[in-house]
Amino acid sequence: MSGKLPLDGVVVVDFSWALAGPWLTKNLAEHGAKVIKIETMTHLDHNRRSPPYKDGIPGVNRSAYWTYNNNDKFDITLNLKRPRGIEIARQLVSKADVVAENFAPGIMKRFGLNYDELVKIKPDIVMVSLSMQGQTGPHSRYVGYGWLLQGISGLQSLAGFPDKPPLAAPGPQISDYVGAYSAIMAVMAALHHRQKTGQGQYIDLSQFESAVCMLDPWLLDYTVNGREARAMASRHPSASPHGVFRCKGDDRWCAIGIFTERDWETFTGIASADARLGDPRFASVEGRKEHEDELEKLVDAWSINLTAEQVMALLQAKGLAAGVVQNARDLFADPQLKWRGHYQMLEHVEVGPQVYEAAGFKLSRTPSRLRRPAPLLGQDNEYIYKEFLGMSEQEYVDALLSGTFE
Amino acid sequence: EARDIGFGPISSLGEVMDSPQLKARSFFTQLDHPELGEKLTYSRPPFVATVTQPSISRRAPLVGEENEAVYVGELGFSREELVFFKQSGAI
Numbered sequence: 001m002s003g004k005l006p007l008d009g010v011v012v013v014d015f016s017w018a019l020a021g022p023w024l025t026k027n028l029a030e031h032g033a034k035v036i037k038i039e040t041m042t043h044l045d046h047n048r049r050s051p052p053y054k055d056g057i058p059g060v061n062r063s064a065y066w067t068y069n070n071n072d073k074f075d076i077t078l079n080l081k082r083p084r085g086i087e088i089a090r091q092l093v094s095k096a097d098v099v100a101e102n103f104a105p106g107i108m109k110r111f112g113l114n115y116d117e118l119v120k121i122k123p124d125i126v127m128v129s130l131s132m133q134g135q136t137g138p139h140s141r142y143v144g145y146g147w148l149l150q151g152i153s154g155l156q157s158l159a160g161f162p163d164k165p166p167l168a169a170p171g172p173q174i175s176d177y178v179g180a181y182s183a184i185m186a187v188m189a190a191l192h193h194r195q196k197t198g199q200g201q202y203i204d205l206s207q208f209e210s211a212v213c214m215l216d217p218w219l220l221d222y223t224v225n226g227r228e229a230r231a232m233a234s235r236h237p238s239a240s241p242h243g244v245f246r247c248k249g250d251d252r253w254c255a256i257g258i259f260t261e262r263d264w265e266t267f268t269g270i271a272s273a274d275a276r277l278g279d280p281r282f283a284s285v286e287g288r289k290e291h292e293d294e295l296e297k298l299v300d301a302w303s304i305n306l307t308a309e310q311v312m313a314l315l316q317a318k319g320l321a322a323g324v325v326q327n328a329r330d331l332f333a334d335p336q337l338k339w340r341g342h343y344q345m346l347e348h349v350e351v352g353p354q355v356y357e358a359a360g361f362k363l364s365r366t367p368s369r370l371r372r373p374a375p376l377l378g379q380d381n382e383y384i385y386k387e388f389l390g391m392s393e394q395e396y397v398d399a400l401l402s403g404t405f406e
Numbered sequence: 407e408a409r410d411i412g413f414g415p416i417s418s419l420g421e422v423m424d425s426p427q428l429k430a431r432s433f434f435t436q437l438d439h440p441e442l443g444e445k446l447t448y449s450r451p452p453f454v455a456t457v458t459q460p461s462i463s464r465r466a467p468l469v470g471e472e473n474e475a476v477y478v479g480e481l482g483f484s485r486e487e488l489v490f491f492k493q494s495g496a497i
Contacts, residue, residue, distance in 0.1 A: 115456075134454075137430035151416040152425075166416050182452050193458050201457035209433055209452035212422060216449055222419045223447040229419060 005032025006366045010191070013089075013096040014038060014073065015113070017045040019173050020130040020207055021102035022069040023180035027359055028098070028187070029072035030368035036092060036384055037073040039377060041406045042081065048377070054351040060377050061350045067374035071346060071356045075375035076384045079406040080111050084399060089113055091389055094121050098187060102130040105140045115202040124200035126190040130179050134206035149175040153211035158218065160231045178214060179207035240288035241267075241299045244325055247308040254303060254311040257321040261285070266318045271302045346373035381405055423447075437465040473497060 010033040014025045017039075029035040039045060047066040054062045061067075079085040090113070093099055099118060101108055108114045108129070115127045132149065133139050149155075153175065156166045186203045194200055212219075218229045234243035236257065244253040258267050261284070268277050276298050281287045288295055303311050308324040315322035324330060332343060332355070341358060348354045359368050385391045385399070399405055417425070428434065431454070436445040451460045477483045477491070491497045 128453075133427050134431050137427045139427040152422075154417045154419045154422040156416045157418050179452065186451070186453050186455065189458065190455065199457055201455050203453050203455045205453035206431065207452075208427065209431070209449070212428070212433070213449055213452055215419065215422070218419055219423060219447065219449070222423060224442075224444070 004366060005369065006363065007032035010034070010098065011096045012036065012098040012100060013092045015099070015101040015103070015108070016130070018047060018102065019069060019176035020179045020183075021100050023177060024128070024130065024183040024187070025073065025100055026069055026071060027180070027184050027368075030359060030370055031363075031366070032369075033098075035073040036096075036380075036388075037070065037075045037375070038078050038080075038089070038092075039075060040077055040079050041377070042079055044377075059350070061348075064354070067348060067351070067354060068356065070374040071370055072372050073375060074380040074384055075378060076381050077378035077405050079404055080113075082402070082404050084402065084404045086112055088385075088389070088399070088404065090118075090121055092384075093118050093125065095388070096122065097126060097191070099125060099127040100130070100183075100187075101128075105129075105131050105135045119200070119202075122200070124194055124198055126187060126194060126200045126203070128183055128187055128190075128203040128205060130183055130205045130207060132206070133208040135204045149208055149211050153208055154215055154218075155211055158215070158229060158231055161233045162231055166231065174214075175207040175211040179205060179210040182210050182213075235292065238285065238289075240285060240292050241295055243296065245296075245303040245311070246300050247303050247306055247311055249307060252308045253325040254308040255323045255325055256299070256303075256311070256315065259321070263320055264288070266320060267315070270314050270318060270320075271299070274298060274302050277302075344370045346370060348373040349376055349379075378405065435462045437462065439465050441468060470497070 007028055010028070012025055012028055012033050012035045014021065014035050014037045016022055016025060016037075022037075025033075025035045025037070044060060045066060047069075048060045048063055049058070050063050050065040051058075052064050053059065054064070078088060080089060089111070093113075099113075109117075115125075118125050118127060129135060131140065133142060151166075155174065160166055183203070183205050186205060190201055190203060221227045221229060229237075234255070236242035239257055239259045242257045242259075244255050246252075247254050258264050264282075264285075271277055277295075281291050282295055306314070312322045312324050326334065331337060337343060340362070342360075343355050344358055345353050346356055354373060356370050356373070358370055362368075382396070385396055385405075386393070391399070422428070423434070433449055435448050435450065437448055439446050446465055448462050448465070450462050474485075474488065477488050477497075478485055483491075488497075
């Protein structure tokens with residue numbers, strides 16, 4: 001399929017690692033940006049050494065945890081501990097529109113690659129930093145990873161069961177993803193501004209703040225009503241039944257959400273076999289909340305005789321919210337995701353056919369394209385250094401032999 | 407922290423509101439709400455930018471609050487037309 005992509009011609013020099021930065025640049029690459037990912041063998045991305053590995057065999061190019069986030073990028077190795085390495089990095093920036101990084105605050109400055117330095121090379125550069133807690137502030141230098149941010153952001157206090165210790169919300173890297181999506185918006189806004197005015201700028205994004213943004217309704221409840229929300233498993237403060245219910249089979253569940261009185265009438269019509277659900281105590285949402293423990297047992301007693309798919313189909317047919325709690329196998333077989341082209345196969349050089357994930361938004365004229373699997377470490381050194389940067393053969397060999405490309 | 411070991415407290419929502427880090431970064435703003443007669447706390451987007459800083463200047467609108475400003479002021483309908491829209495149930 002040919003045709004223009006919205007970010008054709010946009011060059012991104014990508015110093016980022018782990019997840020937040022790479023997820024941002026993956027989305028930019030899929031929409032046409034030329035993303036030049038800078039790695040170094042002297043300090044490998046942790047994710048390259050993380051399972052799951054293809055066939056369980058470790059290798060820096062075999063980790064799905066790494067490849068999943070890095071399709072459609074050019075990959076070079078560059079040793080930033082060497083002055084020549086910094087010089088080359090600066091040359092790359094001179095040809096870039098965007099610079100992305102997610103190191104701890106202070107690292108880029110140590111390399112002499114912070115915004116104030118880069119703006120001297122490329123005055124209209126758009127630089128985005130996705131740090132844990134922001135570049136400034138009393139905790140900006142705290143060490144952190146996604147699972148930590150779940151705790152300090154308050155997310156973890158809302159997850160799990162009320163009578164048990166806080167639970168890590170699934171997908172420990174929620175703050176990375178939310179941070180990345182916020183960064184996409186910020187970068188696009190900055191590029192739009194640059195198009196109108198010629199001005200670049202520096203975007204200082206905090207993954208902690210990205211996570212806290214998700215809690216706005218609860219924070220409002222706290223500041224206005226003085227109520228501090230606690231974990232309530234899968235229940236909902238103003239709906240019942242609401243949660244996950246056991247279905248036929250091994251560890252199969254269906255999520256159900258009954259919100260209005262009309263929903264409840266419809267639901268009792270579907271589950272009419274159990275007369276106990278018609279108990280007048282359950283007729284109002286207040287009554288259902290008051291007797292929620294008992295109600296949930298009754299709903300479980302109904303759903304256990306059906307498969308999760310049947311429960312979903314029965315409820316959805318009558319306009320009620322219900323969804324199978326899907327595992328990985330279910331997701332890959334999900335007909336809706338298939339129709340949307342959500343998962344796409346690319347042939348990785350070392351590992352073979354691999355699944356990659358497309359963005360959840362589809363532009364009608366210029367939809368994203370996943371074209372190239374995640375690169376091998378340093379795969380594009382010759383192309384980027386010689387063709388893109390214009391290094392001569394001699395310069396390239398000199399740099400190679402002196403360890404600049406480690 | 408002194409030894410670069412990653413750890414952090416599991417914050418309650420109250421502790422999040424009191425976070426010295428968020429305060430230092432002016433993450434929360436207070437906006438007036440006329441109907442409630444008090445200030446509401448809003449968060450800004452999770453980044454600060456050097457040139458174009460997103461601004462939080464107006465609280466969420468009351469239902470239909472800007473009908474006149476938008477229909478008449480921006481879209482160019484007359485006030486008579488606006489009254490007609492209202493009476494016919496279109497708005």
